[in-house]
Amino acid sequence: MRLTSIQLQHYRNYEQIELATDSQVNLFVGRNAQGKTNLLEAIFVLALTKSHRTSKDKELVGWQSSEARIRGVVEKRYGPLTLDLSLSPQGKKAKINGLEQRKLSEFVGSLNVVMFAPEDLEIVKGTPGIRRRFLDMEIGQVQPGYLHALGQYSKVLVQRNNYLKTASPGNANQAMMDVWNMQLAEYGVKIVKKRQNFIEKLQKWAQQIHAGITAGAEELTIVYRPSFESDPTEDESILFEQFMIKLTQVKDQELRRGMTLVGPHRDDMAFFINGKEASVYGSQGQQRTTALSLKLAEIELIHEEIGEYPLLLLDDVLSELDQHRQTQLIETFQSKVQTFITTTGLESVNISKLHDSRVYQVKDGH
Numbered sequence: 001m002r003l004t005s006i007q008l009q010h011y012r013n014y015e016q017i018e019l020a021t022d023s024q025v026n027l028f029v030g031r032n033a034q035g036k037t038n039l040l041e042a043i044f045v046l047a048l049t050k051s052h053r054t055s056k057d058k059e060l061v062g063w064q065s066s067e068a069r070i071r072g073v074v075e076k077r078y079g080p081l082t083l084d085l086s087l088s089p090q091g092k093k094a095k096i097n098g099l100e101q102r103k104l105s106e107f108v109g110s111l112n113v114v115m116f117a118p119e120d121l122e123i124v125k126g127t128p129g130i131r132r133r134f135l136d137m138e139i140g141q142v143q144p145g146y147l148h149a150l151g152q153y154s155k156v157l158v159q160r161n162n163y164l165k166t167a168s169p170g171n172a173n174q175a176m177m178d179v180w181n182m183q184l185a186e187y188g189v190k191i192v193k194k195r196q197n198f199i200e201k202l203q204k205w206a207q208q209i210h211a212g213i214t215a216g217a218e219e220l221t222i223v224y225r226p227s228f229e230s231d232p233t234e235d236e237s238i239l240f241e242q243f244m245i246k247l248t249q250v251k252d253q254e255l256r257r258g259m260t261l262v263g264p265h266r267d268d269m270a271f272f273i274n275g276k277e278a279s280v281y282g283s284q285g286q287q288r289t290t291a292l293s294l295k296l297a298e299i300e301l302i303h304e305e306i307g308e309y310p311l312l313l314l315d316d317v318l319s320e321l322d323q324h325r326q327t328q329l330i331e332t333f334q335s336k337v338q339t340f341i342t343t344t345g346l347e348s349v350n351i352s353k354l355h356d357s358r359v360y361q362v363k364d365g366h
């Protein structure tokens with residue numbers, strides 16, 4: 001797919017801007033703090049209705065305004081779509097070809113993107129919460145049912161946690177706990193199953209790509225670490241039983257601590273290079289390459305799932321790669337993936353290697 005134009009209103013430091021983006025490679029060049037990342041972020045937000053940098057939508061709205069708007073035209077296999085997203089204190093509104101979407105989860109997936117930014121290193125070496133956010137964002141893009149299950153799960157989790165805070169092992173209402181346990185397990189299992197499935201496919205592609213980047217010197221493996229034992233080959237009803245058993249086992253502990261201790265909100269995943277955990281033993285370069293392999297794997301995975309390539313958004317990362325890796329990255333993807341790149345200077349980019357590119361100078365939100 002291709003994004004052929006983007007229009008912003010009161011988005012961060014952009015008052016009003018419209019760009020035709022019909023080239024295969026689009027380079028946003030400018031000095032620091034001019035709005036390069038904001039542009040990539042806006043494309044990301046149009047795809048996922050959430051920023052990669054913040055969970056507070058308020059920050060996306062221009063300081064002088066109360067509502068931000070993003071419009072994009074996406075060329076897909078079966079024709080063009082006009083996507084509109086507005087963000088205001090009243091919430092988010094999304095339209096496809098002028099038709100308001102009742103649920104944001106139905107809007108997500110109309111435009112697919114993969115962003116690679118310096119902070120993605122945190123997926124490898126940061127906290128489990130960062131990895132869960134990564135999983136949720138990526139699976140949500142390709143599996144519409146996922147975000148729904150996640151939303152329902154979070155609601156049950158909040159209610160259950162509120163109850164656990166007020167009750168104690170001696171006075172817990174078992175009937176109420178049973179209802180929450182069933183609901184938690186019902187949605188939780190859907191999430192776990194989709195995460196298992198996603199990680200398995202991601203690992204297949206990431207392994208291949210990582211071996212390519214490191215010329216076969218490194219073997220990357222990705223391991224899912226769910227909060228309760230769950231065999232990936234088992235079906236949902238078995239996982240449901242396992243989840244329920246685990247909840248029974250930790251019941252008293254949960255009541256004492258006032259929080260839910262098992263379920264996908266406590267999941268994690270880990271990366272191994274030649275059998276050694278990358279977050280513990282990996283060098284900075286190995287961790288960076290792992291993050292890059294993951295992102296490039298996602299491109300293939302999205303293609304596999306939806307039959308179209310997503311857009312690739314590269315924020316400030318070209319200058320961090322050596323010439324060899326830069327060339328390899330751009331050459332591998334430029335024929336099939338529309339790419340948006342930000343950089344402070346063109347000297348680090350080998351433009352002669354690009355077939356269909358356009359340079360935009362970004363200066364103070366213009």
Ligand code: ATP
Pocket residue numbers: 011012013014030031032033034035036037038039058059060061062063064316344
């Ligand atoms: P760098 O090269 O340093 O990464 P950049 O061009 O990517 O710079 P951006 O991150 O896009 O810069 O930010 C540009 C400017 O946007 C900053 O100066 C910031 O103060 C401003 N900004 C951020 N949020 C808002 C907002 N809600 N309203 C108005 N301006 C904002």
Ligand code: MG
Pocket residue numbers: 036037038315316342
């Ligand atoms: Mg930036």
